[in-house]
Amino acid sequence: MLNIALFGPPGAGKGTQSKTLIEKYNLTYIATGDILRQEILDGTPLGMEAKDIIDKGGLASDEIIVQILENRILANPDSNGILFDGFPRTVVQAYILEGLLLKLNTSLMCMLSLEVPEEELIQRMLERGKTSGRADDKEDVIKFRLQEYQDKTFPVAGFYSQKKKFFPINGVGKQEDVLKRLTKAIEKNLENVWLNIVLFGPPGGGKGTQAKKLAEKYNLVYISTGELLRKEIESNTEMGKIAKTFMEKGDIVPDEIAIRLIEGKIKMNPNAKGFIFKGYPSNIVQAYILDGLLQRLGTSVTGMLEITSTTLQSIKRLSARAKTESARVYDLDPEIIIHRLEVYEKKAPKVAEYFQKQNKFSSVSGEGNADEVFQRLSLSVESLMKKIR
Numbered sequence: 001m002l003n004i005a006l007f008g009p010p011g012a013g014k015g016t017q018s019k020t021l022i023e024k025y026n027l028t029y030i031a032t033g034d035i036l037r038q039e040i041l042d043g044t045p046l047g048m049e050a051k052d053i054i055d056k057g058g059l060a061s062d063e064i065i066v067q068i069l070e071n072r073i074l075a076n077p078d079s080n081g082i083l084f085d086g087f088p089r090t091v092v093q094a095y096i097l098e099g100l101l102l103k104l105n106t107s108l109m110c111m112l113s114l115e116v117p118e119e120e121l122i123q124r125m126l127e128r129g130k131t132s133g134r135a136d137d138k139e140d141v142i143k144f145r146l147q148e149y150q151d152k153t154f155p156v157a158g159f160y161s162q163k164k165k166f167f168p169i170n171g172v173g174k175q176e177d178v179l180k181r182l183t184k185a186i187e188k189n190l191e192n193v194w195l196n197i198v199l200f201g202p203p204g205g206g207k208g209t210q211a212k213k214l215a216e217k218y219n220l221v222y223i224s225t226g227e228l229l230r231k232e233i234e235s236n237t238e239m240g241k242i243a244k245t246f247m248e249k250g251d252i253v254p255d256e257i258a259i260r261l262i263e264g265k266i267k268m269n270p271n272a273k274g275f276i277f278k279g280y281p282s283n284i285v286q287a288y289i290l291d292g293l294l295q296r297l298g299t300s301v302t303g304m305l306e307i308t309s310t311t312l313q314s315i316k317r318l319s320a321r322a323k324t325e326s327a328r329v330y331d332l333d334p335e336i337i338i339h340r341l342e343v344y345e346k347k348a349p350k351v352a353e354y355f356q357k358q359n360k361f362s363s364v365s366g367e368g369n370a371d372e373v374f375q376r377l378s379l380s381v382e383s384l385m386k387k388i389r
């Protein structure tokens, strides 16, 4: 999800710029001020509770704001992303936003702050007051709102600066010029959003072949836990020695080892456009681990793509591979092949369900030749790209 917070004092032009941005990037618009005004107009209990304080230019309570946000977010479950206008307005609300987005398995991409000198803000709001009908666009209330901004809202900038997510934008000048500055900042941030794909499916389903080709086509870094482990074994490292005993039996290796290898590989590629994971996660524990690991690195799984394959197809492919140079030790014994397929059948449904619940799962038919499967996978990758760009 592409989540942006438009920040800045009242009168900075957040509402005006939002209209174009939500269209351009296909975002759900959440303007807490607009929603509160509508609640007041509709005479809802929430609106009635907030009316007095809003008319005076104060801030509505966090309880009210959380209810508004939850309603809006729940009403748009398949959103491409959210543009927040007028929220977070306090450091407490910044924590609330972090929690809300975490619940949606996403995070804030950036906070763009429209910077306009105070005298101009006052002039703009007085001008707006002639037609807006807003009780808070009057001189004394405007001054109080600006004071509230200085005291309570401005510290939010520090919260996001620390996270390196805060970007000041000059908000003075023609509307289209300000828009250009905002768009430029968004595009720059988008370049840094990773596309993280998990390729899933039974052993012998063609994941390795396809993942490598996809990595090349979309300029992603290929992470195969199996391959990383084989390298450790070849180099006879401590991790390799431990891993070997598990791999020979067709069993999965302890998670401590896989975590270190994956994290190491990601950290070696800080300028990557994203990653394509193969062979991990293979069970529900690893699904949690991967989510935790990526979150620690400030990113997340964009989507899981499953390549479907029948058991017969898998056995045929694995036995065929056994006769080639890329034969793995665990391809040579039919009993081990069956064991691996059984483990997959047992563990896979929970992993799939884990990502389905996050709206991040899709299936691609593994039927036909490798090129046909690749075409289908490419389409799925492109639709995942749209999700983040």
Ligand code: AMP
Pocket (backbone or CB within 6 Å): 010, 032, 033, 034, 036, 053, 054, 055, 057, 058, 059, 060, 061, 065, 085, 086, 087, 088, 089, 093, 136, 145
């Ligand atoms: P705005 O339309 O963003 O200028 O907001 C108008 C008024 O709505 C503010 O002065 C506050 O009284 C109230 N309001 C809007 N957003 C929030 C928020 N996130 N927290 C508390 N009060 C808010």
